[in-house]
Amino acid sequence: MTGAAWRQELVAAALAAREQAYAPYSGIRVGAALLTREGRLFTGANVENASYGLTICAERVAAVKAVTAGCRDFVAIAVAWNREGFCYPCGACRQVLYEFGPQMRVLVVEASGDYREEALVALLPHAFGK
Numbered sequence: 001m002t003g004a005a006w007r008q009e010l011v012a013a014a015l016a017a018r019e020q021a022y023a024p025y026s027g028i029r030v031g032a033a034l035l036t037r038e039g040r041l042f043t044g045a046n047v048e049n050a051s052y053g054l055t056i057c058a059e060r061v062a063a064v065k066a067v068t069a070g071c072r073d074f075v076a077i078a079v080a081w082n083r084e085g086f087c088y089p090c091g092a093c094r095q096v097l098y099e100f101g102p103q104m105r106v107l108v109v110e111a112s113g114d115y116r117e118e119a120l121v122a123l124l125p126h127a128f129g130k
Contacts, residue, residue: 006076010035010107011115014078017043017058024048029082032058034066037073042066059093063100074101080109086116094124102129 010033018031023046030046044061059079066074074097081087086108089097097104097120106123109115121127 006035007078007107007115007117010041010076010078011080011109011113013041013043014058014080014107014109015113017045017062018080018082019045021045021058022047025050025052027082030058030087031080032062033078034059034062034074035076036066036071037075038071040066040069040071042069042071057090057093059089060096063093063096067100072100074104076105076107078107078109078115080111080113080115082111084111086110088123091124094120095127098124098127098129102127 013033014031018029021029023029025048032044034042042062042065044058046058048055079087088108104120106118106120107115
């Protein structure tokens, strides 16, 4: 993805990934689209479990897919959900993303597709890493 269009492409991919969510308990469907330095795109959706602690967020699904494909340099992620307001990554996801992209951009997306852009370091101040 090149130029300014990458943001719209990332948002569209996150919205599409949201449709793959498995959320029978909360009804909150989240999709994520992760962009790597190499220009590869990885998507993920939240997968709930009756034992809530075993639920995995869309952001971590996308991150795990990227890492297991050999990509470890993240540039940006878009996170979309099926609710009003902006969908921010949880603290656990912020820490996982920081491991592979402390300078990455985070696009938080409303159900309508409107988004705002944040720096990951602003969302996770005083993070720790390698």
